[in-house]
Amino acid sequence: MFKALGDPIRWSIIQQIAQADELACSVLEDTLPVSKPTISYHTKILAQAGLIEVRKRGRNYYYCLQREALRELIDELWTIAPSPRAVGDAPARPRHRRGRQAGSRRAAAEPAAAAEVALLTW
Template identity: 60%
Template sequence: MSQEPVAATEVFKALADPIRWNIVQQVAQQEEFACSILEDTLPVSKPTISYHTKILTQAGLIEVHKRGRNYFYSLRRDVLREVINELWALAPGPRLVGESTADRGAKRPAQAPVAAAASGDTDVTLLTW
């Protein structure tokens, strides 16, 4: 599925609202997120939820899928990565590469390379410039 490139400014505008940020955080937790859950977790009306999800969709951050009567949202992680890459280009520096899927979203205490090797931890963190 080929889509037009997303402008970083539109993404930032969409993420600037606390309700939309909350929606993105909730949608990011699952592959597909049911719209009906937002009605229970957000302190706003259905029309307001619809307004905010429309802005997130127009910014390219979420996709909407309809199955039967239900609507489901999924996060466009590729768009977030694109914006993050644009930010890194402004201030290049050391950057983590090769994060394992088990580490995503989980906070792990930092280990020294020797301690990691001794513990049998085979994950390697690579810093790039």
């Protein structure tokens, strides 16, 4: 799965499919800077890795993300490096983008969004 996700074109495909329940191949043809055979090659790798499901309807192909496969991958990663894990309806914001500095009064004064996430620790 990591090898399949490591290519920038395949990562773009995953991101586009994740934004829709189902994505037609024609959309990928319009948004990616590669040929139709190259899109086919990349989607085949993603399907073999179990990350997407491919459905053919007439002459058209449609792709949907195998979200459960991604969840399982994330869960496996958490078993390797467990730490407090944010859960809830809204995804937690990445820590590295906050720009929080040690001793910053503003950062210390910001209230935690308790309604959005809860921390699980072990």
